[in-house]
Amino acid sequence: MLRFSLVLAAAAAFAFAHGGAARAQEETPSLPHQSWSFEGVFGTYDQAALQRGFQVYKEVCAACHPVKHLYYRDLTEIGYTEDQVKGIAAQYQVTDGPNDQGEMYQRPAKPSDPFAAPFPNDQAARAANNGALPPDLSLIVKARDGGPDYVYAILTGFKDAPANVKMNANMYYNEYFPGHQIAMPPPLTADGQLTYADGTKATIPQMAHDVVTFLSWAAEPNLNARHRMGAKVILFLIIAAGVFYAAKRRIWASLH
Amino acid sequence: MPVTGTGATSRIIRWIDYRLPFVAMLEHELHEYPTPRNLNYWWNFGSLAGIMLVIMIVTGIVLAMHYTPESAMAFDSVERIMRDVNYGWLLRYIHMNGASMFFLIVYIHIFRGLYYGSYKYPRELLWMLGVIILLLMMATAFMGYVLPWGQMSYWGATVITNLFSAIPIFGQKIVTLLWGGFTVGNPTLNRFFSLHYLLPFVIIAVVGLHLVALHTHGSNNPLGIDHKGPQDSIPFHPYYTIKDMFGLMVFLIVYAVFVFYMPNALGDAQNYIPANPLQTPPDIVPEWYFLPFYAILRSITFDVLGIPSKLIGVLLMFSSILMLFFLPWLDTSRVRSAKFRPIYKWVFWLLVIDVITLGYVGHNPPSGSIVTVGQIATFYYFFHFLILFPLIGKIERPRPLPTSIGAAVLGPAGAAGGN
Numbered sequence: 001m002l003r004f005s006l007v008l009a010a011a012a013a014f015a016f017a018h019g020g021a022a023r024a025q026e027e028t029p030s031l032p033h034q035s036w037s038f039e040g041v042f043g044t045y046d047q048a049a050l051q052r053g054f055q056v057y058k059e060v061c062a063a064c065h066p067v068k069h070l071y072y073r074d075l076t077e078i079g080y081t082e083d084q085v086k087g088i089a090a091q092y093q094v095t096d097g098p099n100d101q102g103e104m105y106q107r108p109a110k111p112s113d114p115f116a117a118p119f120p121n122d123q124a125a126r127a128a129n130n131g132a133l134p135p136d137l138s139l140i141v142k143a144r145d146g147g148p149d150y151v152y153a154i155l156t157g158f159k160d161a162p163a164n165v166k167m168n169a170n171m172y173y174n175e176y177f178p179g180h181q182i183a184m185p186p187p188l189t190a191d192g193q194l195t196y197a198d199g200t201k202a203t204i205p206q207m208a209h210d211v212v213t214f215l216s217w218a219a220e221p222n223l224n225a226r227h228r229m230g231a232k233v234i235l236f237l238i239i240a241a242g243v244f245y246a247a248k249r250r251i252w253a254s255l256h
Numbered sequence: 257m258p259v260t261g262t263g264a265t266s267r268i269i270r271w272i273d274y275r276l277p278f279v280a281m282l283e284h285e286l287h288e289y290p291t292p293r294n295l296n297y298w299w300n301f302g303s304l305a306g307i308m309l310v311i312m313i314v315t316g317i318v319l320a321m322h323y324t325p326e327s328a329m330a331f332d333s334v335e336r337i338m339r340d341v342n343y344g345w346l347l348r349y350i351h352m353n354g355a356s357m358f359f360l361i362v363y364i365h366i367f368r369g370l371y372y373g374s375y376k377y378p379r380e381l382l383w384m385l386g387v388i389i390l391l392l393m394m395a396t397a398f399m400g401y402v403l404p405w406g407q408m409s410y411w412g413a414t415v416i417t418n419l420f421s422a423i424p425i426f427g428q429k430i431v432t433l434l435w436g437g438f439t440v441g442n443p444t445l446n447r448f449f450s451l452h453y454l455l456p457f458v459i460i461a462v463v464g465l466h467l468v469a470l471h472t473h474g475s476n477n478p479l480g481i482d483h484k485g486p487q488d489s490i491p492f493h494p495y496y497t498i499k500d501m502f503g504l505m506v507f508l509i510v511y512a513v514f515v516f517y518m519p520n521a522l523g524d525a526q527n528y529i530p531a532n533p534l535q536t537p538p539d540i541v542p543e544w545y546f547l548p549f550y551a552i553l554r555s556i557t558f559d560v561l562g563i564p565s566k567l568i569g570v571l572l573m574f575s576s577i578l579m580l581f582f583l584p585w586l587d588t589s590r591v592r593s594a595k596f597r598p599i600y601k602w603v604f605w606l607l608v609i610d611v612i613t614l615g616y617v618g619h620n621p622p623s624g625s626i627v628t629v630g631q632i633a634t635f636y637y638f639f640h641f642l643i644l645f646p647l648i649g650k651i652e653r654p655r656p657l658p659t660s661i662g663a664a665v666l667g668p669a670g671a672a673g674g675n
Contacts, residue, residue, distance in 0.1 A: 041517060069332075069335050069339060074339075138335070139335070139528040139529075142520060142525065142528040143525050143526070143528035143529045144525055145525050147525075178538075219528075221339060222338070222339075222345045226345065226346075226349075226516055226519075227516065227517070229346070229516065230512060230513075230515070230516025230517055231516075233512050233516065234509060234512050234513065234516070237505050237508050237509045237512060238509065240505045241502060241505035241506055241509065244498065244501045244502040244505055245502050247498055247501075247502075248498045248499050248501075248502050251494050251495060251498050252495060252498075252499075255293065255490065255495070
């Protein structure tokens, strides 16, 4: 009974703090909708955007955020050859072992390894980030209401805090973050922050769009196959429904 | 209709049937079992529910082969299924959306029963077995939702198991027993997994009884009158097997749209965040199919006669379903179908609106006018079953019933036994 009250009280307090903070400042604006290649019935991931997005993740996000559900081998699905994947993996060191001497050792990553994490554990991540824990990004697009639009809005939603808002230490003002105070510094700071391998101009909206496409793929790598199979299954079912309907009419005809 | 013929197959069937009358039983239930000739498409949902149960069990068994019921590994094992198990994503999305489809079907099935009076004499036990199936489904679905061990799994389990703490004296002991400890944790996950695997088979057993009860007096029908002679009924096979197949295809189209194009639309984004006992999500909301009951639970914000509001909320929530057991006796009208009940026909739709309103209330944080709307809707829910149901039967003047199903469907020729 007491614990139930505590849970409800905690939930209520949290909701209130949440809502209260949002009300105290302006309301969180509704998420602007972006156009995504993977939307809709026939949507598929844009491979070029996935590779650019991977580059943004690798050169910007990966400094703090792990994607532990991705393996280097998964990169073959976004258009890299096996040799390229071996090369990418080899740029990272992972801990393996114990070896025959009973010792852990460092070795270059292989395609069968999961993406190397930026920090050895959560405590190390917090220590390096003023106490804040950069979340794993494997499922971030599915774990937020608004999905890709939300993540895009966060990446492009940094602003100077309005004069009446008192910012806490080490917090940044973000229009779309609940409560508007986010511990993540703006990751995409300037046009041309990185140089795309395919020559695309790396503007902030471009980088945000590409990395969100990449993270959407990281969260839902089977979307292309799912959409393809869905079209076939539904087409089959529509035909089957038609056949059964005709058969039903025929069988029932003798009754009327 | 015994199997005749002199071929080898017929001889084998006769040999088996003499010892275990399996084929004879199928023959009897499918071919000779008389079914009212006028069942409309609302009668498809019973067989759809049965098929859905099979789909859930088959996908569930395969998922269980890959799932790890351990609190530190459960979430990742589900992601492993989604990414590395061949067609694991398909299995999981079928199972996950299947729960929603199952409830959608069963709710339609229940409302069909309410509209056409399928719970009345002589089908009271048939109806009560259905209520037991509903309760078992709810327990199964709740425990299944805990298994991925996301934020909503964990906090949903915490809030719902805590409901039992409202029971005087034994409350806290019961909660500790449910948890297998002093908080929701690994033992909770283990026992929920075990029960989530067990209960569907209990459901199968009760469905078996539900079918025995159904086949004892046969299906009710849209006219709600008993069948009086051969002109009123047709064999289940092929007439209803083919109609059910067509209905199944239409249903599968809807199901497939969810599975393939909006697999997460009915779920909560929070459940893709691993369970974190130290961080309560902003809103703890159950799956859509529990929302009306959740609204009833939260509707009581005041103590009554010294009984804490929480306990009243819990009692109301449980009685909102348990009350359905008494429906056959709460309804005083002898006419089954709402077609011939001029007042009930409209009141039925008020109940539908009321339950949808409760769902809406359950979905939103309980503040401001939502609380009031929830209280009114909760009051109406009980008012409907406890006051209106007995009352309408007394004051309503039903329209005259047709003399027979055949007469109503085929005109005077049918009444004479034509066709």
